[in-house]
Amino acid sequence: MNTMIIYASRYGCTADCAQQLKSRLSGSVSLTDIDRVSKSPADLKDFDTIILGSSIYIGAVSKKMKAFCKANESLLSSKKIGIFLCCGFQEQFEEYLSSNFPPSLRKNAVIKCFGGEARTEKMKAFDKLIMKAAMKRRGETLKISSENIECFSKAIQVL
Numbered sequence: 001m002n003t004m005i006i007y008a009s010r011y012g013c014t015a016d017c018a019q020q021l022k023s024r025l026s027g028s029v030s031l032t033d034i035d036r037v038s039k040s041p042a043d044l045k046d047f048d049t050i051i052l053g054s055s056i057y058i059g060a061v062s063k064k065m066k067a068f069c070k071a072n073e074s075l076l077s078s079k080k081i082g083i084f085l086c087c088g089f090q091e092q093f094e095e096y097l098s099s100n101f102p103p104s105l106r107k108n109a110v111i112k113c114f115g116g117e118a119r120t121e122k123m124k125a126f127d128k129l130i131m132k133a134a135m136k137r138r139g140e141t142l143k144i145s146s147e148n149i150e151c152f153s154k155a156i157q158v159l
């Protein structure tokens with residue numbers, strides 16, 4: 001299996017999940033920040049499996065991730081696809097998926113929510129304010145689900 005994991009992360013939670021996922025996958029696995037991903041779809045041709053991971057901010061994945069999916073939709077649809085999200089409100093996971101990824105990518109993909117983390121010590125003031133208010137309302141801390149990462153890694157390897 002020749003896999004590329006492309007992730008979008010603001011404060012490092014999704015990046016850490018991508019790293020954890022990489023360590024659970026066999027074969028050759030490349031890990032790329034969406035900010036550094038090649039604009040050329042030619043580079044994607046070398047991979048049989050492509051995994052897209054992003055955190056959610058105000059209901060949306062990173063703009064770059066959305067643009068990347070749009071620009072490469074037909075090529076990506078011809079690959080084995082995995083999609084994972086890091087977010088705080090997992091009950092809205094299905095909604096986040098359908099509003100951020102086209103049906104052609106979701107159709108045969110392995111899809112999971114990996115949970116999330118509130119890394120407030122790293123956040124810009126505005127983000128910290130929103131996060132703290134949301135966490136207060138929610139009344140419980142966010143955490144990454146190693147179980148879901150494990151489950152995803154098994155499913156993607158038999159896709």
Ligand SMILES: Cc1cc2nc3c(=O)[nH]c(=O)nc-3n(C[C@H](O)[C@H](O)[C@H](O)COP(=O)(O)O)c2cc1C
Nearest residue numbers: 009010011012013014055058059087088089116117
């Ligand atoms: C300003 C802000 C807005 C957020 N908006 C959402 C949201 O709409 N839905 C959600 O489920 N989580 C939301 N989150 C939680 C993040 O998705 C979560 O903390 C995630 O783990 C961040 O991952 P990252 O560090 O890789 O960016 C928000 C967090 C912040 C700070």
